[in-house]
Amino acid sequence: MPDTNEKFELLNQAIEELKDQPGALMPVMQRAQNIFGCVSLDVQKLIAEKLGVTLSEVYGVATFYSQFKLKPAGKYTISVCLGTACYVKGSQKVLDRLSEELNIPVGDTTDDGLFTLQATRCLGACGLAPVMTVNDEVYGGLTPDDIPGILEKYRELEM
Amino acid sequence: MENMINLTIDGVQVSVPAGSTVLDAARKANVHIPTLCYLKDVNEIGACRVCVVDVGGRALQAACVYPVSEGMVVKTNTPAVRRARKVVVELLLSIHDRKCLSCPRNNNCELQDLCRDLGIEDDNHFAGEVIEHKIDDASPCVVRDNNKCVLCRRCVSACHKQQNVGVIGAVKRGFGTSIESPWGLQLAQTGCVGCGQCIVACPVGALREKDGIKAVDKLLESGKHVFVQPAPAVRAALGEEFGLPMGTPVTGKMVAALRRLGFEKVFDTDFGADLTILEEATELVQRIQNKGVLPMITSCSPGWVKYCETYNSDFIPNLSSCKSPHEMLGAVIKSYYAEKAGLDPKQMAVVSVMPCTAKKYEARRPELSNNGLPDVDEVITTRELARMIRSAGIDFANLPDEDFDRVLGESTGGAVIFGATGGVMEAALRYAYEAITGQELKQVEFHEVRGLQGVKEAIIDLGSLKLNVAVAHGTANAQKLLDSVRSGEKHYEFIEIMCCPGGCVTGGGQPIVKSSKRAAVNVSAERAKALYSEDEGKPRRKSQENEELKVLYSEYLGEIGGHRAHHLLHTTYTARDPYEQIK
Numbered sequence: 001m002p003d004t005n006e007k008f009e010l011l012n013q014a015i016e017e018l019k020d021q022p023g024a025l026m027p028v029m030q031r032a033q034n035i036f037g038c039v040s041l042d043v044q045k046l047i048a049e050k051l052g053v054t055l056s057e058v059y060g061v062a063t064f065y066s067q068f069k070l071k072p073a074g075k076y077t078i079s080v081c082l083g084t085a086c087y088v089k090g091s092q093k094v095l096d097r098l099s100e101e102l103n104i105p106v107g108d109t110t111d112d113g114l115f116t117l118q119a120t121r122c123l124g125a126c127g128l129a130p131v132m133t134v135n136d137e138v139y140g141g142l143t144p145d146d147i148p149g150i151l152e153k154y155r156e157l158e159m
Numbered sequence: 160m161e162n163m164i165n166l167t168i169d170g171v172q173v174s175v176p177a178g179s180t181v182l183d184a185a186r187k188a189n190v191h192i193p194t195l196c197y198l199k200d201v202n203e204i205g206a207c208r209v210c211v212v213d214v215g216g217r218a219l220q221a222a223c224v225y226p227v228s229e230g231m232v233v234k235t236n237t238p239a240v241r242r243a244r245k246v247v248v249e250l251l252l253s254i255h256d257r258k259c260l261s262c263p264r265n266n267n268c269e270l271q272d273l274c275r276d277l278g279i280e281d282d283n284h285f286a287g288e289v290i291e292h293k294i295d296d297a298s299p300c301v302v303r304d305n306n307k308c309v310l311c312r313r314c315v316s317a318c319h320k321q322q323n324v325g326v327i328g329a330v331k332r333g334f335g336t337s338i339e340s341p342w343g344l345q346l347a348q349t350g351c352v353g354c355g356q357c358i359v360a361c362p363v364g365a366l367r368e369k370d371g372i373k374a375v376d377k378l379l380e381s382g383k384h385v386f387v388q389p390a391p392a393v394r395a396a397l398g399e400e401f402g403l404p405m406g407t408p409v410t411g412k413m414v415a416a417l418r419r420l421g422f423e424k425v426f427d428t429d430f431g432a433d434l435t436i437l438e439e440a441t442e443l444v445q446r447i448q449n450k451g452v453l454p455m456i457t458s459c460s461p462g463w464v465k466y467c468e469t470y471n472s473d474f475i476p477n478l479s480s481c482k483s484p485h486e487m488l489g490a491v492i493k494s495y496y497a498e499k500a501g502l503d504p505k506q507m508a509v510v511s512v513m514p515c516t517a518k519k520y521e522a523r524r525p526e527l528s529n530n531g532l533p534d535v536d537e538v539i540t541t542r543e544l545a546r547m548i549r550s551a552g553i554d555f556a557n558l559p560d561e562d563f564d565r566v567l568g569e570s571t572g573g574a575v576i577f578g579a580t581g582g583v584m585e586a587a588l589r590y591a592y593e594a595i596t597g598q599e600l601k602q603v604e605f606h607e608v609r610g611l612q613g614v615k616e617a618i619i620d621l622g623s624l625k626l627n628v629a630v631a632h633g634t635a636n637a638q639k640l641l642d643s644v645r646s647g648e649k650h651y652e653f654i655e656i657m658c659c660p661g662g663c664v665t666g667g668g669q670p671i672v673k674s675s676k677r678a679a680v681n682v683s684a685e686r687a688k689a690l691y692s693e694d695e696g697k698p699r700r701k702s703q704e705n706e707e708l709k710v711l712y713s714e715y716l717g718e719i720g721g722h723r724a725h726h727l728l729h730t731t732y733t734a735r736d737p738y739e740q741i742k
Contacts, residue, residue, distance in 0.1 A: 041342060041741060044341075045738070054319065054325030054326070054328070055325075055326075055341045055342075055737075055738065056315075056319075056325050056326060056327055056328030056340065056341050057325070057328055058341070059328065059330065059341030059342060060328040060329050060330055060341075063330045063331045063332070064329075064331065064332045065332075
């Protein structure tokens with residue numbers, strides 16, 4: 001894993017390589033996200049300066065496309081399925097409860113960097129609906145009241 | 160010969176140059192097509208779809224961006240077109256804060272006009288979810304209320320294209336879209352220069368100046384001696400707020416109105432402008448003689464000064480150390496005049512009426528003070544003055560003409576033209592010519608520095624010295640000029656820069672002109688005419704001929720650019736990081 005300085009060096013190389021092509025902003029941002037896992041403030045500032053665009057433009061693009069992340073993903077990414085079967089079986093309530101317990105909106109990461117919450121389409125486990133995954137672990141047949149216990153398990157791992 | 164395209168609009172034959180839009184052609188054919196996001200030369204993006212027309216294809220097209228073609232048949236008012244426009248406006252209304260009665264743009268709103276013209280019957284036709292936005296009023300200059308935003312992006316274009324500042328933009332997408340600064344910052348936390356060009360670009364009430372009227376009322380009730388001074392450009396535009404034609408100078412009525420509002424004395428920022436010329440042109444001559452930092456750049460425009468400090472801090476040594484005219488006059492009121500009138504400066508307050516929102520910020524700069532007292536206590540814009548006049552029930556159009564109070568009320572033609580781009584340069588040249596050649600300047604008009612070209616250049620013959628000068632207005636133009644100086648491509652001794660396109664006459668605090676009128680008349684040129692005609696009518700047209708000013712120097716300040724003048728009338732600057740406040 002390269003350290004921060006090395007990552008910025010890689011980003012500078014990517015900018016040099018792409019800056020003369022028309023519409024360089026998005027490809028540069030994609031490369032930045034591959035290098036850093038997100039396009040944070042420092043990264044956006046550098047891109048704006050090097051490409052001669054404003055921070056407003058970079059931030060506008062970063063918030064327009066949901067694929068761009070402003071913060072690095074948490075250690076545990078929680079993905080709640082909102083596919084038809086899961087939705088019918090109440091996965092929205094599960095997602096709402098997660099949002100409430102973690103105190104972040106969907107798509108965001110907790111301040112301690114532990115959890116990222118996201119909604120996904122069908123995970124192909126409809127028989128277990130409603131379903132969510134935490135990294136590679138699958139949880140099925142969920143009710144909102146299962147959530148605090150599951151979160152606690154991961155928090156304890158960090159103690 | 161230009162390649163002309165022939166088309167028919169609502170049965171009217173019209174011929175326009177290739178590359179024109181349907182909207183351009185319609186205007187030529189005297190066919191009115193309603194618009195909302197369109198702002199000529201600033202924002203032409205076809206975003207709002209209010210201007211849709213039938214061009215014969217399956218889908219309706221946005222006239223403001225759709226190019227004309229030979230033989231095209233355009234219909235602008237079929238029932239389908241009218242229905243489509245109505246739906247667009249009804250959708251906008253569904254997320255719009257419709258408290259029109261208390262809106263600063265009530266009766267001067269392009270959305271209200273559309274509702275009236277399109278016959279909107281239900282302002283809540285598409286009732287549904289509404290996002291409640293927090294009002295950003297932390298900036299001393301600009302207040303943003305996104306509950307009233309129609310997402311037209313006119314402010315964004317003004318900020319990026321005209322001003323090269325770009326501290327606002329569209330954030331997120333779809334229903335969640337809003338216009339704001341990056342990373343959730345308030346405007347005050349960004350490199351916003353406070354120019355207010357976003358405000359005069361806004362079709363609705365989403366942007367307005369930070370209110371200064373309440374603070375002025377407080378001063379008027381405080382028992383203090385409250386003095387007022389209006390800037391040159393105010394008199395060129397204030398009349399528009401009261402139905403007078405654009406370009407009507409209203410100096411006498413403005414003075415009468417200010418007196419009726421209860422100010423103790425009505426002094427003239429133009430006096431401060433004459434004072435600025437003496438100090439600034441002397442500084443220029445000294446820099447040339449002593450091989451100081453050149454080119455010297457004017458410092459009257461606080462938006463420009465902040466732009467320089469924030470985005471071009473390497474040019475800070477080039478900025479004239481002169482305070483701006485109203486700050487100079489404020490400093491003189493609280494020192495020279497206080498002494499003359501036997502008043503305690505602590506019991507005095509100075510209110511400036513400015514065409515500018517950045518002046519509100521400038522007045523709060525801690526270095527623009529003397530003995531711990533700010534040179535200027537409060538700044539209101541031309542628009543706010545109009546509001547005060549209206550709410551006081553003053554019949555502006557029928558006021559008699561009155562004159563400024565003495566002994567800080569005299570001014571020359573050189574001061575009056577400060578409000579137009581090139582005006583400060585011209586006034587300085589009227590002084591510098593005589594100071595350097597020792598001969599009388601017979602032809603006082605320097606037409607080469609007038610007009611609305613983005614960057615103007617001239618070589619002025621001052622006998623032994625050929626002075627290379629340049630003038631830029633709008634900070635995007637200023638940036639091009641600075642880049643050419645920085646690269647060594649251009650060499651000048653003296654540069655005038657005004658933050659706003661057109662100079663102060665079209666400043667961010669001036670009466671708002673609707674998009675349709677901006678497309679039809681050149682607002683900067685019309686208002687500048689008022690100033691140039693007032694200059695022509697003045698018995699004295701050179702700042703050095705101002706008699707009250709001569710008395711000020713002989714009785715109080717001493718030498719031009721001398722010790723006392725320097726202490727009271729000059730200032731310093733600070734390099735700034737546009738995003739220093741982001742963590």
